[in-house]
Amino acid sequence: xxxxxxxxxxxxCFMCHFAGTSNALNISDEQYDKLLNHMKKKNYKMIRFTxxxxxxxxxxxxxxxxxxxxxxxxxxxxxxxxxxxxxDKLLKVGLDECIISLDGSCSEVHDSLRNFPGCFxxxxxxxxxxxxxxxxxxVNTVVSGKNISDICNIYDLLINLGVDQWSIIPVKYxxxxxxxxxxxxxxxxxxxxxxxxxxxxxxxxKNFAGLSDEEIKDTFDNNSRxxxxxxxxxxxxxxxxxxxKDVLVPCNCVSHRLKxxxxxxxxxxxxxxxxxxLWLKENNCSCKCExxxxxxxxxxxxxxxxxILY
Ligand SMILES: C[S@@+](CC[C@H](N)C(=O)[O-])C[C@H]1O[C@@H](n2cnc3c(N)ncnc32)[C@H](O)[C@@H]1O
Numbered sequence: 518x519x520x521x522x523x524x525x526x527x528x529x530c531f532m533c534h535f536a537g538t539s540n541a542l543n544i545s546d547e548q549y550d551k552l553l554n555h556m557k558k559k560n561y562k563m564i565r566f567t568x569x570x571x572x573x574x575x576x577x578x579x580x581x582x583x584x585x586x587x588x589x590x591x592x593x594x595x596x597x598x599x600x601x602x603x604x605d606k607l608l609k610v611g612l613d614e615c616i617i618s619l620d621g622s623c624s625e626v627h628d629s630l631r632n633f634p635g636c637f638x639x640x641x642x643x644x645x646x647x648x649x650x651x652x653x654x655x656v657n658t659v660v661s662g663k664n665i666s667d668i669c670n671i672y673d674l675l676i677n678l679g680v681d682q683w684s685i686i687p688v689k690y691x692x693x694x695x696x697x698x699x700x701x702x703x704x705x706x707x708x709x710x711x712x713x714x715x716x717x718x719x720x721x722x723k724n725f726a727g728l729s730d731e732e733i734k735d736t737f738d739n740n741s742r743x744x745x746x747x748x749x750x751x752x753x754x755x756x757x758x759x760x761x762k763d764v765l766v767p768c769n770c771v772s773h774r775l776k777x778x779x780x781x782x783x784x785x786x787x788x789x790x791x792x793x794x795l796w797l798k799e800n801n802c803s804c805k806c807e808x809x810x811x812x813x814x815x816x817x818x819x820x821x822x823x824x825i826l827y
Contacts, residue, residue: 518556518564518589519757519769520544523574528596529632532659532688534773535569536632543574544760552758553587555765555787561756563590563825565616567769572599582610590825592616594657598636600643604650614653614825616684617644620660622670630663644678653825655682660725661694665702669709676715682826685722689805690773693740700726700737719826720812743811750817751810752794754827765790767797770806 524542526535544552556564564584571577572595584591592614593607600617607615617640621627624637647654656675660668668685675683688694703726710723721728721743726736728743735741745751752767759765759772765786766772771793775782778796782789806814809827813819819826 518552518561519567519755519772520549520552520564521568521757521759521761521772522549522566522571522577522580523569524761525573526569526596527573527598527633528570528636530596530659531630531632531663532661532691534690538569542569542761546576548760548763549576549580549583553583556589557587561589562820563592563613565592565594565614567594570596570599572603578603578606578610581607581612585611590614592825594618596631596633596636597640597643598633599639601639601646604643604646608647608650608652612652614655615647616655616657618659619656619671619675620658620664622667622674626664626667641678644680648679653682654680655684655719656680657684657686659686659688661688661691662696662699663694665695665699665706668702668706672706672710672713672716680716682717682719683722684719684807684809685725686807686809687725687736687742687805689770689807695737695740700733703733703737717826720807720809722808725808742805743808744806745811745814749797750814751806752797754813754817754820755810756790767794768810770810771797 522544524535524538524540526538529537566577566580571593581591590613591611593612594616597617619627619640620630621637627637628634644654658671707724710718727733755768757766757769757772763786764782767790778793780792813827
């Protein structure tokens with residue numbers, strides 16, 4: 518269960534809907550308790566807090582505590598700016614996984630893509646603090662023509678920091694940002710990491726542009742990407758709760774594409790979710806899938822493993 522706990526964000530990422538949003542659309546305590554009851558009833562395994570920036574929600578620590586009390590694992594996706602302030606509190610309430618968004622190997626690249634001076638330095642501080650404790654550290658990297666030249670340096674940095682998992686996501690919801698050099702940087706990266714076991718590449722992150730030469734060429738020539746063809750299984754395993762609309766959607770990508778659904782999404786939360794799930798199974802989703810989601814579709818059994826690989 519992904520939950521967008523706040524639409525507030527302190528970062529101004531060039532590629533994100535929530536860049537600099539200051540309308541405080543925060544999940545209420547009532548909505549959160551209702552969601553946890555639903556999760557308990559349906560035997561969910563994990564909750565993942567996202568946003569906006571989840572560390573901006575004033576009750577985030579309490580939310581994690583409550584989730585742990587019903588026996589689910591807890592994960593957070595953060596831009597990392599506030600991490601040094603929050604590490605102790607997050608660990609004290611038993612956070613199982615911290616996902617940090619990092620798009621560059623140095624402040625010049627990362628902070629400028631995210632229009633967020635000081636963010637890179639705080640991420641590094643935060644990761645070092647987390648590293649002293651028993652928690653899974655994952656990095657999400659959004660890749661495009663703007664930072665693919667830095668991808669090998671990011672790899673070196675993550676290895677040095679001892680990051681456990683890496684998910685690479687080609688940028689979504691943007692025009693084609695690849696350029697004529699992108700494919701060469703990509704090939705250099707694939708060659709560098711092909712035998713790497715020093716970090717767990719999630720899903721198809723090691724080959725995020727494609728598994729065959731044809732697919733890779735299509736990615737860089739036509740801004741195409743790995744996608745799920747038929748009978749999507751991600752929608753059987755993933756849910757995303759949007760408090761602002763009190764809507765539950767199957768898959769973490771659909772939340773940005775609600776307007777494309779050919780029916781109304783008002784009504785009972787579970788019924789609406791089921792309607793969207795069945796529709797997505799029958800109609801190829803036009804979303805730009807993440808390499809991790811394509812992998813979950815091909816290997817749904819990873820959802821049953823104890824290790825968090827989803
Ligand atoms: C919307 S953010 C919310 C959590 C938090 N504020 C953060 O920056 O990590 C969740 C994830 O989506 C990624 N993201 C944002 N815009 C994206 C885009 N256009 N394409 C792909 N991923 C994107 C972020 O890098 C982050 O890893």
